[in-house]
Amino acid sequence: MSAQGYVLIKVSEKAPKEVKTRIRKLMKGTTVTIKGKxxxxxxxxxxxxxxxxxxxxxxxxxxxTERVVEKLNEKSLAEYIEIINLCTCPCK
Known part of the structure; x- marks a missing residue:
């Protein structure tokens, strides 16, 4: 990680379990097996x-951040996340 700013993306605790699973698969990726491959x-x-x-x-x-939020919006999942800015520089 370089010296640029970062944000935390936190999944809401009130989100339904199936929504949390969809967000996790989008954020971390998935593995599927088709015909043994x-x-x-x-x-x-x-x-x-x-x-x-x-x-x-x-x-x-x-x-x-914008790219991630766009992907979550495409799947109607953005309403279930919180974005916390970690930048502490006085420039903004």
């Missing part, structure tokens, strides 16, 4: 060089 999809966290900190808590670069 495994196929893996990379998650958003890996694509934007973020880190999954705990169940439902992810840290991603500030520059990638």
């Amino acid at each position: 495994g196929y893996r999809s990379r998650g958003l966290v890996e694509e934007v060089k973020g880190v999954a900190l705990a169940g439902g808590v992810y840290i991603i670069p500030l520059s990638a």
Whole structure:
């Protein structure tokens, strides 16, 4: 992780279990097996060089926040997350 700003993305505790599962699969990726062959999809966290900190808590670069929120909006999942800005610089 470089010296740029980061944001925490936290899944709401009030989100239904199936919504939490959909967000987790989108953020961390999934693996499916078809006819004995495994196929893996990379998650958003890996694509934007973020880190999954705990169940439902992810840290991603500030520059990638818009992309992640767009993907969550496409799947109607953005209403179930909280974005916490970790930038403490006085410039903003």
